[in-house]
Amino acid sequence: MTPDPKADHGTSMRRSIAGRLLFWFLVIALIPCALLTAITARIASSALEKSVRDTLVQTAAGKAGELEAYAGERVRDGAALARGPTLVRAVRDLSRAAEAEDDPRARLNAAAAAVTPYLTYAASSFGYEQLLLIDTSGRILFSLDDAIPPGTMVGSGGLATSELAVGFDRAKTLLQSDLGGFQHYGPAGQPMAFVTCPVFDEGRLTGVLALGLGPERVWKVLSDFSGLGETGEVVAGQLVGDSVLVTTPLRHVSDAAFRLRIPLGTDQASGIQQAASGTRGYGTLRDYRGQEVVAAWSYLPSFRWGLAVKQDAAEAYRLVRFQRSAIIGLSLATIVGVTLAALVVARTISGPIRTAMAVARQVAGGDLRAAVDVTNDDETGALLAAIQTMTSDLRGLIGRIQHSSVALMGTATAIQATASEQHQVMADYGASTSQAVAAVKQISVTSQELVRTMTEVNDMAGRTGTMATEGRADLEGMDGTMRGLAESTSSFGAKLATISERAANINLAVTTITKVADQTNLLSINAAIEAEKAGEYGLGFLVVAREIRRLADQTAVASLDIERMVKEMQYAVSAGVMEMDKFSEQVRAGVHEIGAVAGKLGGIIEAVHGISGRFGQVTEGMRAQSQGADQIREAMVRLADGASRTAGALDDFNSATVHLREAVGDLKEEVSRFTI
Amino acid sequence: MQLLTFSIAGEPCAIEARLVTEVLPLVPARPLPQVPDYVLGMFTYRGDLVPLVDLSRRMAAGPPRQRLSTRVIVVEFRPPERLADAAVRLGLVAENVIGIRGADKAAVGSPPLQLASAPYLGPLLRLGGETVQVIDIRRLLPDDLLAGLFPSVPSVVRPTEGRS
Numbered sequence: 147m148t149p150d151p152k153a154d155h156g157t158s159m160r161r162s163i164a165g166r167l168l169f170w171f172l173v174i175a176l177i178p179c180a181l182l183t184a185i186t187a188r189i190a191s192s193a194l195e196k197s198v199r200d201t202l203v204q205t206a207a208g209k210a211g212e213l214e215a216y217a218g219e220r221v222r223d224g225a226a227l228a229r230g231p232t233l234v235r236a237v238r239d240l241s242r243a244a245e246a247e248d249d250p251r252a253r254l255n256a257a258a259a260a261v262t263p264y265l266t267y268a269a270s271s272f273g274y275e276q277l278l279l280i281d282t283s284g285r286i287l288f289s290l291d292d293a294i295p296p297g298t299m300v301g302s303g304g305l306a307t308s309e310l311a312v313g314f315d316r317a318k319t320l321l322q323s324d325l326g327g328f329q330h331y332g333p334a335g336q337p338m339a340f341v342t343c344p345v346f347d348e349g350r351l352t353g354v355l356a357l358g359l360g361p362e363r364v365w366k367v368l369s370d371f372s373g374l375g376e377t378g379e380v381v382a383g384q385l386v387g388d389s390v391l392v393t394t395p396l397r398h399v400s401d402a403a404f405r406l407r408i409p410l411g412t413d414q415a416s417g418i419q420q421a422a423s424g425t426r427g428y429g430t431l432r433d434y435r436g437q438e439v440v441a442a443w444s445y446l447p448s449f450r451w452g453l454a455v456k457q458d459a460a461e462a463y464r465l466v467r468f469q470r471s472a473i474i475g476l477s478l479a480t481i482v483g484v485t486l487a488a489l490v491v492a493r494t495i496s497g498p499i500r501t502a503m504a505v506a507r508q509v510a511g512g513d514l515r516a517a518v519d520v521t522n523d524d525e526t527g528a529l530l531a532a533i534q535t536m537t538s539d540l541r542g543l544i545g546r547i548q549h550s551s552v553a554l555m556g557t558a559t560a561i562q563a564t565a566s567e568q569h570q571v572m573a574d575y576g577a578s579t580s581q582a583v584a585a586v587k588q589i590s591v592t593s594q595e596l597v598r599t600m601t602e603v604n605d606m607a608g609r610t611g612t613m614a615t616e617g618r619a620d621l622e623g624m625d626g627t628m629r630g631l632a633e634s635t636s637s638f639g640a641k642l643a644t645i646s647e648r649a650a651n652i653n654l655a656v657t658t659i660t661k662v663a664d665q666t667n668l669l670s671i672n673a674a675i676e677a678e679k680a681g682e683y684g685l686g687f688l689v690v691a692r693e694i695r696r697l698a699d700q701t702a703v704a705s706l707d708i709e710r711m712v713k714e715m716q717y718a719v720s721a722g723v724m725e726m727d728k729f730s731e732q733v734r735a736g737v738h739e740i741g742a743v744a745g746k747l748g749g750i751i752e753a754v755h756g757i758s759g760r761f762g763q764v765t766e767g768m769r770a771q772s773q774g775a776d777q778i779r780e781a782m783v784r785l786a787d788g789a790s791r792t793a794g795a796l797d798d799f800n801s802a803t804v805h806l807r808e809a810v811g812d813l814k815e816e817v818s819r820f821t822i
Numbered sequence: 823m824q825l826l827t828f829s830i831a832g833e834p835c836a837i838e839a840r841l842v843t844e845v846l847p848l849v850p851a852r853p854l855p856q857v858p859d860y861v862l863g864m865f866t867y868r869g870d871l872v873p874l875v876d877l878s879r880r881m882a883a884g885p886p887r888q889r890l891s892t893r894v895i896v897v898e899f900r901p902p903e904r905l906a907d908a909a910v911r912l913g914l915v916a917e918n919v920i921g922i923r924g925a926d927k928a929a930v931g932s933p934p935l936q937l938a939s940a941p942y943l944g945p946l947l948r949l950g951g952e953t954v955q956v957i958d959i960r961r962l963l964p965d966d967l968l969a970g971l972f973p974s975v976p977s978v979v980r981p982t983e984g985r986s
Contacts, residue, residue, distance in 0.1 A: 664847075664890045667920055671826070671845045674922040678824040678839045688824075695921065 163499070164492035171488035172481070179480060187473050191466045198462045199428055202442035205373055206455040209380055210444050212367050217325050217448035220341050220359060223272050225323040228343035228355040233268075236261040237279055237345050237353040240287035244297075254296060258288055266290065269357070276331075276338060276358025280314060282351060290358075293331055305331075310356060313342035317354045325448055327384060328361055328393060330404070336360050337393075337404055339449075361393070361403070364449075368394045378457035381415070381434075383408065384450060385422045392418075393451060398435060408434055417441040421452025430459060498526030505533050512819035514541040544820040551814040558807040565800040572796050576789040583786055586779040593772035597765055604761040611754040614747050621744040628737040635730035642726055646719035670695030823925050825947075826895065827954065828916035831883035835955045836947070837914075839922055843896040848888075848915065849874075858967070865913055867896060873971045874913040880962065881940070886917045893919040899960050901968055910972050914959070923949055934958065 227233060236257075243257040244250055269277040269290060279288040284300040298305065300314050313326035323343040330337050341357040368380045379397035383390040392406040399406060408415045410423075415434040420427055421443035428442045433456060440463075441456035501518065508516040518534040520527050673691035677684035824839035851863035851874040860879035864871045874894065878886040886892050895914045925947055934956075935943040944956035963971070 660890060667891075668845060668847065668893070671919070671922060674824065675826070675839050675842050675844065678922075692922075 163496045164489065167492040167495070168485065168488040171484055171491075175484045176481060180477065183473050183477060187469060190469055194466045194469070195463070198440055198457070199442070201373060202440060202455050202457065203428060205380075206442040206444050206453060209367060209455065210446055210453055213364060213446055213453075214448050216363065216367070220357075221323045221325055221343075224341035224343040224355065224357050227268055227272070227357070228323070228345050232261075232264055233279075233355065234345055234347045234352070236265065237281070237287065237355075238347055240279060241281050241352065244281065244285060244287055251297070254287070258296065261288065272357070273363070274341075274357045275336075275360045276340075276356075278310075278340075278356040278358070279345075280354045280356060282318065282353060284311075284314065287353065310340050310342075313340050313356065314354050317342040317344045318351065321351065325359075327450060328404070331358075336362070365394055365403070368453075369397075371397065374455070374457055375461050377461050378455070381418050381454045381456065382446070382449075382451045383418045383422050383454075384452070390415075390419055390422045390452065392434075406434065415454075417443040417454040417456060418452050421445055421454050423452070495526075498522070498530055502526075502529055502533055505530075505537065509537055509540065513821045514544060515821055541820075541822050544817060545822045548814075548817045548820070548822070551810065551817050554810045555807070555814050558803070558810045562800070562803040562807050565796065565803045569793065569796045569800050572789060572793040576786060576793050579782060579786040579789050583779060583782040586775055586782055590772055590775035590779060593768055593775055597768045597772060600761055600765040600768060604765065607754050607757050607761060611751055614751040614754065618744055618747045618751070621740055621747065625737060625740045625744070628733060628740060632730055632733040632737060635726060635733055638726055642719060642723040646723060666697070667695060825923050825925050825949075825954070825956070826919070827921050827923055827949075828877075828895070829918040830878050830881050830916065830955075833955065834949075834952050835877075835916075835957055836923070836949075837895070837897065837957050837959055841897045841899050841959060843898050843911070845919055846894040846896060846913075848892050849894055849913075851913075861967070861971075862915065865894075867911070867913065870911065872896065872911050872913050874915065875962065876915045877957070877962075878915070878917065880942075886915060889917060891918045891920050892916070895919060897959055901965075902960055910968070912959070912962075914962075925949060 239257045239260070240254065243253040246253050265277050265279075265288065269275070275290075276294070277288070277290045278286055278294060280286050280300055284302075286294060286296050286298045286300065289296050294305070294310075300311050305311055308331070309326035309329045310331070313324060316322075316324050321344045323341060326340045326342065328337040328339040338358045338360060341359060343355045343357070344351055345353045345355050364382075368382055371378055371380070374380075377397075380394065381392060381396060382394045383392045385391075386407075388411075389407045389409045391404060392402050392408065394403055396402040396406070408418060410419055412419075414432055414436065416431050417427070417429065417433075422445075424445045426444045430438065430440050433439045433441070438459040439456040440459050441454050443452060443454040445451075446453050505516045505518055514537060516537055518530045518537070520530050520534070670691050673694065674688055677688035677691055680687065825836035826839045826842050826845070827834055827836045829835060846867075849865050851865040853863040854861060860876045862874040862876050865874050866872075876886065878884065892915065895916060896911065897914060898909055898911045900909045934945050937943055941961040942958050944958040947954045947956060
């Protein structure tokens, strides 16, 4: 038993054991049973089929014998009647009457009237429906009814090809009694067969006696279906041309007599075809309805008919079918019973094995809690008990391993945590050292730059001192220039004030002139308007007004627009004077400020000289600091190297711890698969 | 026909002299609230309060320059569609009011203009090489404003002369 594949192992084993048991149970129990049943069924159905055949053949033979006997009896009765002296005499009398010279019909009727009572009695006592007396030439001398009237010739007209003519010929030539075939005579009524018997008078043939026989008696025999079940029947038929004419009423077709024709050579009703052809036989075939039937057939020589006794195959073999279905049902019941029994036994055996397998699979899956019920004390019970013992031992062992692995796991985790922590500390330490190195390096660089900058600043301070000295000299020159400018500005302002005063005087004069001109102009306009209003009388005045206006225009109209210009000029001049005053004030302030600046520059020059010396001291200090920073940096680099080596060692230790923890984890996982 | 000439924004204009009562120097006016900007206010003329209208602003040419020749023309006329005897008096401010010119009737250059936005524009005349616009002062102010400025009797005077 291998553990893989787990999934369908159980089913295959189950199928194997249960299936094999089932198979052999069935083989042992069912094969003899089936053989026996088959043989018995075969024998029984043969017997049944034989009995059906015997019944049909015997029935056919019985019917044939009965009809043959009836026919023989009728022929014998006819022969006896024909030999009777009364009848011989009647034939003689009737023949003479018919051959008389004068009025043969009346004499024939008279003779017939003399013999009618006897002949009617004879026919009814023997059960004949018709009685004919025929002379040797074929003329009918006497008839019981009018269907075939006296005086008719048998060998001519409608009767020329009839069975009656055939029988007449046979009786006249063979001189013996015989039974003819059934045939319709006249327009209506039943078909009729004639028994023809020769009539001898003193050893000489004087006529023929024909006795008409109805089909009822024959049909009665053939319609007796006793022993033929529900569907059995008897079919009779005679050969007419190339078809068989059915001569009996049938059970399924009541008006088939002398109407139904079965053509020869078809596969329908082949029994009656063979019977009518004179063969005897038995077989299963299709009848005139197309139904499958079992039939026995033979030939009736007296009637020249074929006779077939048949029964529907379904009915005939009903017993055979019943027997077959009974056998099949019993066989199925036996198979089911045997299968159930086999299954129960197989389960009884395979059940404990399946339980053992389930437990084993559970253990394989890691679940050790499985409990086994030991219910029986045979070999399977012992197997289950052993498995239970094994499971409980395994459970104890795994439990101890699990406890140990948990403790181990805790230890490994603790070691790893410590190692990680140390590693972190070392890493931090290394980083701090590196930062310190970088910072010191930065300080060193900065110090050097500072030294350089201080040197440059010192130079600059020296130059600044020089430039300040030069600036002070320039400022002293500028001060003198500014003072000159202030004086010039003052004199310019005074001149502007004079201009402004003159402009005001001009304005006054112009204003006076303008006002006069304006008044004059206004006066002249109003005068002109008044003159216009005065109409014709004002015309002279209008001329005067115009002259006044022209005068005013000439003197001063042009100056109407001057006044404002002069005013504006005057205003501009006074504004200029004010601006000049402001400017000279500013120049004076400038002169003062320049003096102050020159003083401050002197202070700056002295300070710059002092700063120059101090810058020298600072530069020296910075240089010393830069050297110290370099030394610190080297020391810090060495410290950082040491820290990184320590961190590497800690890394190795840490990875070893991780491996240890992984190994313990694997062990724990393996053990934890088992559920206790 | 005599015309009183003046200028609006430098362009020569004129009104009929027979409608003019008198030409005055520029006088201050008392302003009126809520009136168009060309109505400068009311001023006193011989004891009556007369509306003062700035022709320059009325003809959309901005305020007039303050000059000696900027004067007030007092006119009296009968507004159209008023009673036959209802005449009103207005003061008009214009620049360069310095002359009167005679004009022949035949010298009329064009018929009166028919502008809906400026109904006061009269005919254009050729006078001594200049094209002068005659202003029809009777249509200077819109009807509603005229009715508002002269609502009652005191400002409506009976015409005494100058009617033809």
